[in-house]
Amino acid sequence: MAQAPQAGDIELAGVCKRYGGPFDGQLAVDGVNLKIPDGAYCCILGPSGCGKTTLLRLIAGHEDPSDGEILIGGGNVVGLPPPQRRTAMMFQSYALFPHLTVRQNIGFALRVRRLPASRVAELTGAMMDKVRIAELADRLPAQLSGGQQQRVALARAAITEPRVLLLDEPLSALDEQLRIRMREELRRMQRELGITFVHVTHTQLEAIALADLVVVMESGRIKQSGPAREIYAAPTDRYVAEFVGGQNVIPCRVEHVNGAHAMLHGGGGVGIELPLPQRRRLVAGERVDVAVRRDDLQLRRPDGALPAAGRAALHTRIRAVEYQGYFVKVMLDAQAGEELVAYVPEREFFTDPFTVGDPVVATWASERSLLLA
Structure with a gap:
């Protein structure tokens, strides 16, 4: 008997994304089929222009596919905006509001939803404790280090209790030592939140270190997907062997x-x-x-x-x-x-x-x- 879909299950079925005309347009995502289990940490890995960020935006609801279905929790979400999909996205630039404090940045989405101020304060305080930035609550983004800004962006995305958290190259702006520390932080947060993370990267070591499921892409298609050790030690073709290293x-x-x-x-x-x-x-x-x-x-x-x-x-x-x-x-x-x-x-x-x-x-x-x- 098939198991009922869980809240954070993701399934892509024949997903295509074409830019331009139906016959002469650019095919950015080409017939992708993929299942990501609820609560998994999935890294989508590939070089620039392979379609990985487009795929992330399709899951998030920032774009709709030209063909195919996207299911989250067993329901087709194509055409639904991100709040109805219960997805949240953490952008590469972090996109923090420069004039708002850490506390105000994290609680912004809750205020937009018109939650009572006492409830916003309670949830914001709990989230700051979870990502260990309570002492930074009254600072502005310009007063934070790169790693601290990333924690704020992660807290702001997670406070809406999404089923799926999507991360677009979240470590690319950090130096090597900080990248290693933030990898540990992301993995810890993912375990504590218990939600599905989908993380786009072009860095092989980052994907292998973080992911339960690694998805290697080339030219809009999935070349291989599986556990990190399988991708590294048992590549199925030349492209994966050479790209993963x-x-x-x-x-x-x-x-x-x-x-x-x-x-x-x-x-x-x-x-x-x-x-x-x-x-x-x-x-x-x-x-x-x-x-x-x-x-x-x-x-x-x-x-x-x-x-x-x-x-x-x-x-x-x-x-x-x-x-x-x-x-x-x-x-x-x-x-x-x-x-x-x-x-x-x-x-x-x-x-x-x-x-x-x-x-x-x-x-x-x-x-x-x-x-x-």
């Missing part, structure tokens, strides 16, 4: 197929033996892409020895080295036009450090290779 993509040719395994050959002399995936048929001579996580690559100096059984080996050179603190990012000469990167633990790297131009052999367990669609 952490993966090397190696173009290969199928040498032969033997029972449940296939032998692949890539640039740099690499040979990879892979178990055949279910529902995927490979034939000799076929061109395929294989993903290998950067932290799965191990680098050794060439000594003429053959790779150990079950390990792939690629002969290359060091192109660049970047110290990243707890690991060292080692860029390798491209193979067949592809950039290769290894993440080497810091202590391991400095035991016998490589320099630019050194010949190396990059090895990894063949079973850690991922065949892309």
Whole structure:
């Protein structure tokens, strides 16, 4: 028996958004189907122009789709304004009223709804306590730091008790340390409020750190959606592997197929033996892409020895080295036009450090290779 929709469930069914004429217009969102469970933290991830902010505005009710349905709590909300959808949006610029205090900014929507002044004061005070800004109540926005302004904007959006809170690039204006602190704050707030958050970002690490559900978009379409670890560790195609990061993509040719395994050959002399995936048929001579996580690559100096059984080996050179603190990012000469990167633990790297131009052999367990669609 199907479970009844919850208040914050979101479902997009065949949603399209076209700007301009019906035949020559620009298709910003193209046939999106997506389900976001009630109480989830969803991050929509993609480069500029991929349609992620348009999708957010469609859910919010700031725009209507050209085609398709948008359901919140099981009801179609297309055509309804944001208050009737019970959505609230936190804008990238925060859009605080500069002449109003923190207390007045947060309580503004309640005053518009003509709640009694005592009730506005009660709810505003409770919300300021929840986001830990009670001591800032009488300051103006210009007297606040970027992180404090963000808390005020979050409190102002949440005080109307929306079913869905929508966040448009909320961390983009903050420095790196503050971004990390505010990620923790957003996650804490989402858990305490218990409502659905839909957060648009172009920053891969931000999406992976925050989200229960990551949605990767390209050119108005969803390329892959799923839990953060699945998106990072098991991308389904080349675009997701390269955009989300952490993966090397190696173009290969199928040498032969033997029972449940296939032998692949890539640039740099690499040979990879892979178990055949279910529902995927490979034939000799076929061109395929294989993903290998950067932290799965191990680098050794060439000594003429053959790779150990079950390990792939690629002969290359060091192109660049970047110290990243707890690991060292080692860029390798491209193979067949592809950039290769290894993440080497810091202590391991400095035991016998490589320099630019050194010949190396990059090895990894063949079973850690991922065949892309």
